[in-house]
Amino acid sequence: MEVCNHCGLCMDVCQAQAIKRLANGTVVIDKNLCVGCQACVGFCPRGVMRKAREIIMPFKCISCGSCVRACPNGALELVEVEVEDVREVVYHKQGED
Ligand code: SF4
Ligand code: SF4
Numbered sequence: 365m366e367v368c369n370h371c372g373l374c375m376d377v378c379q380a381q382a383i384k385r386l387a388n389g390t391v392v393i394d395k396n397l398c399v400g401c402q403a404c405v406g407f408c409p410r411g412v413m414r415k416a417r418e419i420i421m422p423f424k425c426i427s428c429g430s431c432v433r434a435c436p437n438g439a440l441e442l443v444e445v446e447v448e449d450v451r452e453v454v455y456h457k458q459g460e461d
Contacts, residue, residue, distance in 0.1 A: 366410040368425040374404040374413060389444060390427040398422075 370391045375383045382397035383404060393404075400420035405413045408424075415422045432440045 366412050368408075368410065368412045370425075370427065374408055377403050377407045379403065388427070391424075392426050393421060393423070395421050 368391065370385075370389055372383075372385055372391050375385065375391065378398075379401070380397050380399050382394045382399070383391060384394055385391050398421045400422075402415060402422065405415050405422050407413070413422050413424045427442060429442050432442050
């Protein structure tokens with residue numbers, strides 16, 4: 365199962381500039397700016413920007429850590445990385461494909 369790796373690529377396709385990166389590296393959607401165009405939903409290369417039928421704004425992982433706490437096998441970990449490092453990993457992997 366794919367999850368958001370906070371690469372930030374979707375920030376470039378949002379014409380409303382509603383997708384932002386927090387100081388801790390997490391990519392989030394500003395609900396006050398989002399116009400619900402869904403461009404980011406179709407764009408995300410990992411397919412992890414989701415849309416619920418009843419809500420105009422898409423949603424995705426915001427690094428809240430709930431899954432880390434809930435996993436009975438301790439298989440998940442929340443780590444902080446440098447923003448530039450995340451983009452390097454993403455571009456490197458895309459180049460390999
Ligand atoms: S939703 Fe997709 S494009 Fe946006 S930061 Fe997460 S993985 Fe990257
Ligand atoms: S749905 Fe919202 S966050 Fe996504 S591209 Fe459109 S305005 Fe930006």
